[in-house]
Every structure is written in structure tokens, then in C-alpha cells.
Amino acid sequence: MKHLLNLLAAIALLVWGTHLVRTGILRVFGASLRHVLSRSISNRFNATLSGVGVTALVQSSTATALIVSSFVGQGLITLPLALAVMLGADIGTSLMAVVFSFDLSWLSPLFIFAGVVLFISRQSTNVGRIGRILIGLGLMLLALRLVTDSTGVLTSHPAVKALLGTLSSDLLLEITVGAVLAVVSYSSLAIVLLTATLAASNVIPLDVALGLVLGANLGSGLLAVLTTAKSAVEVRQVPLGNLVFKLLGVAMAAPLVGLWLRHVRPYLGDIATTVVLFHLIFNLLVGLVFIGWTQVVARWVEKLLPRPVKGAKAGGRPHHLDSSALATPSLAISCAAREALHQADVVESMLLGMLEVIRKNDLKLAEDLRKMDDTVDELYSAIKYYLTKISREALGEEESRRWTDIISFTINMEQIGDIVERVLIDIEDKKIKPGRSFSEAGMAEICELHQRLIDNLRLSMSVFLNGSVRDAQKLLEEKARFRDLERAYATTHLGRLSDRTMQSMETSSLHIDLISDLKRINSHICSIAYPILDSAGALAPNRLRQSVLLDDVSR
Structure with a gap:
């Protein structure tokens, strides 16, 4: 034995x-x-x-x-x-x-x-x-x-010899x-x-x-x-x-x-x-x-094994979380990054649709957009689970940082999706159903903030994909500008209330909450820049070693 x-x-x-x-x-x-x-x-x-x-x-x-x-x-x-x-x-x-x-x-x-x-x-x-x-x-x-x-x-x-002889x-x-x-x-x-x-x-x-x-x-x-x-x-x-x-x-x-x-x-x-x-x-x-x-x-x-007809898959798109790539960690990291970019695409669609809901009071579109948040959540869970199956000890220093960047990126996208869903519910309850509308000036302010938000989201996707330090710095600069705009528009809204503008008075609560939520979304978008700048040594304890952020602190 x-x-x-x-x-x-x-x-x-x-x-x-x-x-x-x-x-x-x-x-x-x-x-x-x-x-x-x-x-x-x-x-x-x-x-x-x-x-x-x-x-x-x-x-x-x-x-x-x-x-x-x-x-x-x-x-x-x-x-x-x-x-x-x-x-x-x-x-x-x-x-x-x-x-x-x-x-x-x-x-x-x-x-x-x-x-x-x-x-x-x-x-x-x-x-x-x-x-x-x-x-x-x-x-x-x-x-x-x-x-x-x-x-x-x-x-x-002897016993083994006898056994082998019978084979x-x-x-x-x-x-x-x-x-x-x-x-x-x-x-x-x-x-x-x-x-x-x-x-x-x-x-x-x-x-x-x-x-x-x-x-x-x-x-x-x-x-x-x-x-x-x-x-x-x-x-x-x-x-x-x-x-x-x-x-x-x-x-x-x-x-x-x-x-x-x-x-x-x-x-x-x-x-x-x-x-x-x-x-x-x-x-x-x-x-x-x-x-x-x-x-x-x-x-x-x-x-x-015929390939499925285009569009037969959910969403008509390829799914990048390939389980066979897990044997090669660097390849698996790339697959997770591609799926994270798709998650960001879904979030962008939600943000673009949100403005249409505000403009056209489209309840059906609002419902469809809120369902898209479930897709964002599912993608976040799938990416997170996929990344946990990659052996961390198998990753080099650069790949380990990329692993962390992907997790951070998907968390931010998931939280943005949650905020957009809550915003849509507020728009339905406080604007569409009561039959209210923003003032012309208020709507212009919301459109300005929304356009900056979309631009910053697309810039953040570029930062995530390419790791450009220059673009990451630009993204944080945009964070400061967006915050200043939000404060300025809150002040002008209070001015319209002082002038007894009826539309502003009816939508005051929604307007203040909306521009505040847009600022929160922008903060999640811009936070994607921090890991890139930290890896490049461009962050100090008080964030960026740049004069623009020193101005940011002073404000």
C-alpha cells in the first residue's frame, strides 16, 4: 500500500x-x-x-x-x-x-x-x-x-506480476x-x-x-x-x-x-x-x-456550430467577457475593459434620453430609460464577477492597476445609472404628471449643464481607454468649471424666484435638485481621472499639482 x-x-x-x-x-x-x-x-x-x-x-x-x-x-x-x-x-x-x-x-x-x-x-x-x-x-x-x-x-x-500477466x-x-x-x-x-x-x-x-x-x-x-x-x-x-x-x-x-x-x-x-x-x-x-x-x-x-444571426444576441452586440480568456490574465483584462466601455455607452444613452424626457414630457421614453438602469447594473455585476475570477497574483503591476481602474470605472457608471433613474422618477412626479414646465432661462441652463456632462462623459471614456494624463487633467479642470456653473445657475434661479417668475416657482424644487444631481453625476465622471493621475504621480495630497486646482481649493 x-x-x-x-x-x-x-x-x-x-x-x-x-x-x-x-x-x-x-x-x-x-x-x-x-x-x-x-x-x-x-x-x-x-x-x-x-x-x-x-x-x-x-x-x-x-x-x-x-x-x-x-x-x-x-x-x-x-x-x-x-x-x-x-x-x-x-x-x-x-x-x-x-x-x-x-x-x-x-x-x-x-x-x-x-x-x-x-x-x-x-x-x-x-x-x-x-x-x-x-x-x-x-x-x-x-x-x-x-x-x-x-x-x-x-x-x-509477485502479486503485481501475476496481475500484469492477466492484462x-x-x-x-x-x-x-x-x-x-x-x-x-x-x-x-x-x-x-x-x-x-x-x-x-x-x-x-x-x-x-x-x-x-x-x-x-x-x-x-x-x-x-x-x-x-x-x-x-x-x-x-x-x-x-x-x-x-x-x-x-x-x-x-x-x-x-x-x-x-x-x-x-x-x-x-x-x-x-x-x-x-x-x-x-x-x-x-x-x-x-x-x-x-x-x-x-x-x-x-x-x-x-453556426454563428448566430446578427442581432440574435441580447442587444444585438457581442459580449466581451470571454471565459476562455481567463487563462491569460492580460487578455481577460482587455475583455473586461471592452465590456466596461459598453456599460458607459448604455449610461450615455440614458443621459441623452433624459434630456429628451425633460423637453418632450415623454413618459414611455422615461420608462424605457429606467429599464436601462437594470442593464447597467447587470453589466456591473458581470464585469465585477469576471474580474474576481482573474488571479490577482498572476497580474503584473501595470495589469493590477488596470484591474483596479476597471472596477472603479464600472462602479462610477453604475452609480450614475442609479442617479439618472432617480432623476427620471422626479421628472415624472414633479413635472410631467402635474403638467409643469421650466422657464426658458432655466431650461437653457439645464441644457448647458447637460451638454457639458455628455462632453465630460465622452472625455472620461477616452481617459479610461487611453490613460492620457493630459486628458485626465483636463477632466478635473472641467469638474471645477462644472461646479462653478452649478453654483451660478442656482443663484440665477433664486433671482428668478425673487422676480416671481411663475414657471420657476412651480419647478423650483425640481430645478435645484436636478442641477445638483447633474453635478453629482459629473463628479462620478471626473473621478475616473484620479487613478490615471495617481499612477503618473500627478496627484498630491491636495489632489492635482496644478494651479487650476489650487484655484479650485481657494474657491
């Missing part, structure tokens, strides 16, 4: 080490890998080569599938090119299996020691994350040696077991390495090992399909197409396993080498055979 537990622990360590390497590389080089992929995909052959290179580094064809799927979802590359990348990705992960099949156990202590030192000393930096990668590599190499040692002890036991090959069962193991472990690479080690230790026969390898390949394709199951159709098409390649490849290779054992096996080295080379050659042949079929398979996939 002790030796069996040792074997299970070694297998778990191998899977965990693979996870550390994959996530660590994505955290450090995720943005660069996405840049390489997006720049190098000009034709099918370049796409395949880029898939080989990126996946050899990431050590996971599933991770590459998620990155490429997000590209297709954003319309950056076409589906046939994405499928060509995936053919290369499968070759890349099989190349890493060949590398790890060599006896590199002597590197394990060095990698673990160096990795721990780097990780502990610089944990929140890229240096620390590289240390995490080294720890993962060291654990993988250590786990492979532990698997060999544990299986050696187990197979020497018979059932190719379909082996493929199924290999696929299940790859899905459960979230790594076909780990399962292929484990299979090669077990075969080399005579725990499983060579023909069984080859069946498990075919199953692991199939499982990696199935894993990507399951991971993107809740994503947009465009995102799900890439893993499905890759799974089609794997199904066809396994269907063609399965009957040839016997020929491989009879005619190719004698020319290869040890058993472990035979297993990993079978894995590599399988993926090479699949890539060579199907590189010319990417267009055909893309058409099949589009028939199986």
Missing part, C-alpha cells in the same frame, strides 16, 4: 508541476505569446509553425487553443488559420514530451532550489514568476524519477482511459510522460501504452471543447475543429498500431523513447495530412 501511495503521489506531483509551468509561462509571457501568434499568422504554414513554437514554450495545446479561440472570437484571425495553429500546437506539445523523456533528473534539484529562491525573494514580480516556472520544471523531473522508482518496486512484487490489449478501452485521464489531469503531456514511464518500467505492455497515448491526444481535444463550452460560438469553433482533427487522426492511426510495433519498433531505442516518438510521429502525420483540410473542416464546424 505504501508503494502504491508513493506512485499516486508522484503522479499527482507530475500533474501539479505541469500546471505550475503552464500557468507561470502564461502569466509572464502571455501578452508576448499572443502578440507573436497574432503577428505570425499570415498563412497556414506560418500559423502551424507559430503554434509549434508557442505550445513548445507553454507545454499545453489546451492553453494555445484558448488563446487562439479568443482571437477568433474577437475577429482577429479566421477559423481556418486558427485550426492550422492548433495542428502546430499538437506537434509542439509532443516535442516537449520527447525532451522530457530524456533523463534530466539531475536538473531537478537545481531548478527547484533556484526557483524557490527567486519566488520567495521577488514573489510579486516577473522574476518570482520565473522562479515558479523553474519550480514546476523541477517538480516534473522529480516526479518522473519518483514514478520510475515506485513502479520498479511495485512490479517486483490483455483492448484498444478502444485504452483510448477511452487515456482520454479520461487527460481530461481529469488537464494535461495530455503529463499523461504521455506517465505512460512512457510506466511502459519503460514494464507496468503496462507497449501496445497498451500506445493506445493510452492515442487516448491522451483525443482527451486534450475534448478538454479544450469542455473548457470553452460556455463561451461564444466563435470561440467554441476552434476547439471543436481541433477535436475533429484528433478524431480523424485516431481513427486512422488505431488500426496501424500493430504495424508500428512490428515494423518500426525494432529500429527505435528503449520503450519510453518508442512511446514518445509514437506520440510525436502521430501528431506530425496528422499535421501533414490535414494542413490542406483546414478550409474543409472549418466549413464542417461552421455547419455544426
Whole structure:
């Protein structure tokens, strides 16, 4: 029992080490890998080569599938090119299996020691994350040696020898077991390495090992399909197409396993080498055979998963919170930012409609605008929940600031939506239903403040998108001007009351509340500038190091 537990622990360590390497590389080089992929995909052959290179580094064809799927979802590359990348990705992960099949156990202590030192000393930096990668590599190499040692002890036991002697090959069962193991472990690479080690230790026969390898390949394709199951159709098409390649490849290779054992096996080295080379050659042949079929398979996939007709989605727009992008934090941050801008677009529509309600006393429009606040709230909740699923420790300093900026931006937009909803209710109760109207001068003041509000909202969206310090400073200057206007218009309104202007007297309460609410909305809009200025070092304890804000304080 002790030796069996040792074997299970070694297998778990191998899977965990693979996870550390994959996530660590994505955290450090995720943005660069996405840049390489997006720049190098000009034709099918370049796409395949880029898939080989990126996946050899990431050590996971599933991770590459998620990155490429997000590209297709954003319309950056076409589906046939994405499928060509995936053919290369499968070759890349099989190349890493060949590398790890060599006896590199002597590197394990060095990698673990160096990795721990780097990780502990610089944990929140890229240096620390590289240390995490080294720890993962060291654990993988250590786990492979532990698997060999544990299986050696187990197979020497008479009972285990008798059990192994009763095993018979059932190719379909082996493929199924290999696929299940790859899905459960979230790594076909780990399962292929484990299979090669077990075969080399005579725990499983060579023909069984080859069946498990075919199953692991199939499982990696199935894993990507399951991971993107809740994503947009465009995102799900890439893993499905890759799974089609794997199904066809396994269907063609399965009957040839016997020929491989009879005619190719004698020319290869040890058993472990035979297993990993079978894995590599399988993926090479699949890539060579199907590189010319990417267009055909893309058409099949589009028939199986047709893209929705434009406007079929809620609001007739794409949703940017792509769950498959969460594996690459920098990409997920970009998705959240795009959705936050859509939230701001909805808020802008509410503000524009609010003035129409005031002018035309349109109760139906007021009701529609108040319903839009529910959309703003739903977007805020969705963005917030999406951001919480991004690992904060996976973010660099700049990405962490961006994470905070997005949260701040969406909170401000949600609060603006709430204020607009309350304003609309007041307009209905105090103006439209009683049949009152603002004076001509009062209406002109409201229109002036409203136009400045819209301009400031659009400027704040630009600040959020581009992070321009100059625009952020301008936004805070507008905050001071807006406050001065609000005070001035409150004074002129009191003057109209002194002159006994009937319309002003009837709408006095609403008028004062309205311009005060517009100022509050403007404050939420302008607060978007603070994180940008703070990051640039342009904020002092008394806010801006600018004369205009010194004037602001003096007023």
C-alpha cells in the first residue's frame, strides 16, 4: 500500500508541476505569446509553425487553443488559420514530451532550489514568476524519477506480476482511459510522460501504452471543447475543429498500431523513447495530412456550430467577457475593459434620453430609460464577477492597476445609472404628471449643464481607454468649471424666484435638485481621472499639482 501511495503521489506531483509551468509561462509571457501568434499568422504554414513554437514554450495545446479561440472570437484571425495553429500546437506539445523523456533528473534539484529562491525573494514580480516556472520544471523531473522508482518496486512484487500477466490489449478501452485521464489531469503531456514511464518500467505492455497515448491526444481535444463550452460560438469553433482533427487522426492511426510495433519498433531505442516518438510521429502525420483540410473542416464546424444571426444576441452586440480568456490574465483584462466601455455607452444613452424626457414630457421614453438602469447594473455585476475570477497574483503591476481602474470605472457608471433613474422618477412626479414646465432661462441652463456632462462623459471614456494624463487633467479642470456653473445657475434661479417668475416657482424644487444631481453625476465622471493621475504621480495630497486646482481649493 505504501508503494502504491508513493506512485499516486508522484503522479499527482507530475500533474501539479505541469500546471505550475503552464500557468507561470502564461502569466509572464502571455501578452508576448499572443502578440507573436497574432503577428505570425499570415498563412497556414506560418500559423502551424507559430503554434509549434508557442505550445513548445507553454507545454499545453489546451492553453494555445484558448488563446487562439479568443482571437477568433474577437475577429482577429479566421477559423481556418486558427485550426492550422492548433495542428502546430499538437506537434509542439509532443516535442516537449520527447525532451522530457530524456533523463534530466539531475536538473531537478537545481531548478527547484533556484526557483524557490527567486519566488520567495521577488514573489510579486516577473522574476518570482520565473522562479515558479523553474519550480514546476523541477517538480516534473522529480516526479518522473519518483514514478520510475515506485513502479520498479511495485512490479517486483509477485502479486503485481501475476496481475500484469492477466492484462490483455483492448484498444478502444485504452483510448477511452487515456482520454479520461487527460481530461481529469488537464494535461495530455503529463499523461504521455506517465505512460512512457510506466511502459519503460514494464507496468503496462507497449501496445497498451500506445493506445493510452492515442487516448491522451483525443482527451486534450475534448478538454479544450469542455473548457470553452460556455463561451461564444466563435470561440467554441476552434476547439471543436481541433477535436475533429484528433478524431480523424485516431481513427486512422488505431488500426496501424500493430504495424508500428512490428515494423518500426525494432529500429527505435528503449520503450519510453518508442512511446514518445509514437506520440510525436502521430501528431506530425496528422499535421501533414490535414494542413490542406483546414478550409474543409472549418466549413464542417461552421455547419455544426453556426454563428448566430446578427442581432440574435441580447442587444444585438457581442459580449466581451470571454471565459476562455481567463487563462491569460492580460487578455481577460482587455475583455473586461471592452465590456466596461459598453456599460458607459448604455449610461450615455440614458443621459441623452433624459434630456429628451425633460423637453418632450415623454413618459414611455422615461420608462424605457429606467429599464436601462437594470442593464447597467447587470453589466456591473458581470464585469465585477469576471474580474474576481482573474488571479490577482498572476497580474503584473501595470495589469493590477488596470484591474483596479476597471472596477472603479464600472462602479462610477453604475452609480450614475442609479442617479439618472432617480432623476427620471422626479421628472415624472414633479413635472410631467402635474403638467409643469421650466422657464426658458432655466431650461437653457439645464441644457448647458447637460451638454457639458455628455462632453465630460465622452472625455472620461477616452481617459479610461487611453490613460492620457493630459486628458485626465483636463477632466478635473472641467469638474471645477462644472461646479462653478452649478453654483451660478442656482443663484440665477433664486433671482428668478425673487422676480416671481411663475414657471420657476412651480419647478423650483425640481430645478435645484436636478442641477445638483447633474453635478453629482459629473463628479462620478471626473473621478475616473484620479487613478490615471495617481499612477503618473500627478496627484498630491491636495489632489492635482496644478494651479487650476489650487484655484479650485481657494474657491
